[in-house]
Amino acid sequence: MKTPARPLHRFLFLSAGALAPFCSIFAQTPFAPAPPPASVAEARVVPYAPPAPVSITLKDAFKGRFVVGAAIRPDQVNGQIPKAAELLAREFNSITAENVMKMGPIHPRAGNDESSYRFEPADQFVEFGLKNNLFIIGHNLCWHSQMPGWMSQPDPGQSELTKEVLMQRLKDHIFTVAGRYKGKVKGWDVVNEALADNESQQGDLPYGLRNNSPFNRLAGREYILMAFKWAHEADPDAELYYNDYNLDASDFKRANAIELIKYLQGNGARVTAVGMQGHYNFASPTTAKIDETIGMFASLGVQVHITELDIRAFADSNAALTAAVGGVQTPPPAGQPPAGAPAAAGGRGGRGPATPTPPLTPAQQEGLSKRYGEIFEVLLKHKAVTRVTFWGLRDTDSWRRQFSPLVFDDAYGRKPAYDGVIHALSKAVK
Numbered sequence: 001m002k003t004p005a006r007p008l009h010r011f012l013f014l015s016a017g018a019l020a021p022f023c024s025i026f027a028q029t030p031f032a033p034a035p036p037p038a039s040v041a042e043a044r045v046v047p048y049a050p051p052a053p054v055s056i057t058l059k060d061a062f063k064g065r066f067v068v069g070a071a072i073r074p075d076q077v078n079g080q081i082p083k084a085a086e087l088l089a090r091e092f093n094s095i096t097a098e099n100v101m102k103m104g105p106i107h108p109r110a111g112n113d114e115s116s117y118r119f120e121p122a123d124q125f126v127e128f129g130l131k132n133n134l135f136i137i138g139h140n141l142c143w144h145s146q147m148p149g150w151m152s153q154p155d156p157g158q159s160e161l162t163k164e165v166l167m168q169r170l171k172d173h174i175f176t177v178a179g180r181y182k183g184k185v186k187g188w189d190v191v192n193e194a195l196a197d198n199e200s201q202q203g204d205l206p207y208g209l210r211n212n213s214p215f216n217r218l219a220g221r222e223y224i225l226m227a228f229k230w231a232h233e234a235d236p237d238a239e240l241y242y243n244d245y246n247l248d249a250s251d252f253k254r255a256n257a258i259e260l261i262k263y264l265q266g267n268g269a270r271v272t273a274v275g276m277q278g279h280y281n282f283a284s285p286t287t288a289k290i291d292e293t294i295g296m297f298a299s300l301g302v303q304v305h306i307t308e309l310d311i312r313a314f315a316d317s318n319a320a321l322t323a324a325v326g327g328v329q330t331p332p333p334a335g336q337p338p339a340g341a342p343a344a345a346g347g348r349g350g351r352g353p354a355t356p357t358p359p360l361t362p363a364q365q366e367g368l369s370k371r372y373g374e375i376f377e378v379l380l381k382h383k384a385v386t387r388v389t390f391w392g393l394r395d396t397d398s399w400r401r402q403f404s405p406l407v408f409d410d411a412y413g414r415k416p417a418y419d420g421v422i423h424a425l426s427k428a429v430k
């Protein structure tokens with residue numbers, strides 16, 4: 001695949017210093033002639049990063065530092081969209097199932113026999129990963145959102161769901177799903193988003209648990225411990241992660257996450273990594289906060305993964321994503337697409353036909369490139385960071401597509417943000 005030609009203005013303001021680290025790789029870059037800038041204003045945009053040579057790929061560039069992944073849908077890997085599969089296999093060495101392994105999609109019907117599950121899409125995802133030698137991440141074994149309706153209903157003849165019934169369902173689910181992909185899925189988000197952003201989301205629950213989760217309400221943090229133990233029993237070689245958002249944006253949540261990891265470790269659970277989702281805004285959280293948070297988790301002896309990276313390309317406020325928790329970004333409610341997103345077949349877990357994303361101005365492209373670059377510089381500082389996964393392949397594939405948040409554009413081409421990511425390597429502490 002060829003990198004699309006870049007407008008000439010992207011080359012006009014590069015200093016010798018900015019180019020120096022890339023000299024050897026630049027020697028191989030075919031400099032395609034490009035049309036002149038459309039206006040003087042456009043020409044004044046200072047590129048944050050030189051375009052990465054076509055020979056570079058994300059997985060090769062970060063080899064020895066961390067694994068680079070993307071979240072994917074079945075149609076991207078089952079032969080329906082060859083361009084997507086080709087880009088994935090070329091640029092990435094890890095994949096995460098965006099939706100098909102969540103409790104609802106994979107376990108839609110009550111019970112625990114073969115007919116209760118829908119494995120085909122997850123099987124296709126795993127098959128693609130194995131064929132392409134990718135580090136396969138299972139997302140996720142337990143999450144109150146996108147949980148199947150039946151799972152939080154009482155057993156027939158019972159008036160209320162009990163802790164025992166819910167725990168048994170969770171145990172069956174984990175043994176069946178983690179057991180089926182034993183040795184193939186290399187790491188599991190065991191529990192997703194158990195923690196509250198703030199006191200109001202916590203309500204009357206202890207330990208910073210969010211009170212809108214049936215798991216939290218019925219089984220406190222004990223089910224989290226058991227989920228880790230069951231997952232380990234089901235596949236003793238699998239890496240196990242606790243995954244959440246805003247860990248670097250809410251001090252309240254971060255403190256409770258630290259306590260949770262200590263509790264799990266103190267009770268004999270294997271916790272390989274904390275997954276910091278990384279659904280970032282244009283300016284928040286600050287890189288200093290991300291840096292500090294990674295350091296705090298690393299000091300617990302766990303690895304840190306950035307598991308769902310996407311960054312808004314511009315700074316406009318978005319009430320729906322920020323208001324609820326006082327400036328801290330939060331995903332939309334369960335089962336709902338993000339505010340402003342075009343309707344997608346199947347709600348939060350589904351996708352309609354590819355919807356074009358709004359074109360970014362050169363200044364917005366460079367702003368996003370800089371933000372990506374600065375964040376990757378921070379990630380490269382920490383040996384504890386062993387995986388970075390983008391939440392989607394192209395902008396139009398993203399749940400936040402209206403913010404053009406990824407490094408590949410709708411046409412599978414590299415955005416300046418891609419160059420920002422690669423450029424971070426030349427600036428990072430070795």
Ligand code: GLA
Nearest residue numbers: 098192245277308331348399
């Ligand atoms: C959370 C979940 C993801 C995904 C996103 C947005 O971050 O972990 O699986 O659902 O919300 O859709």
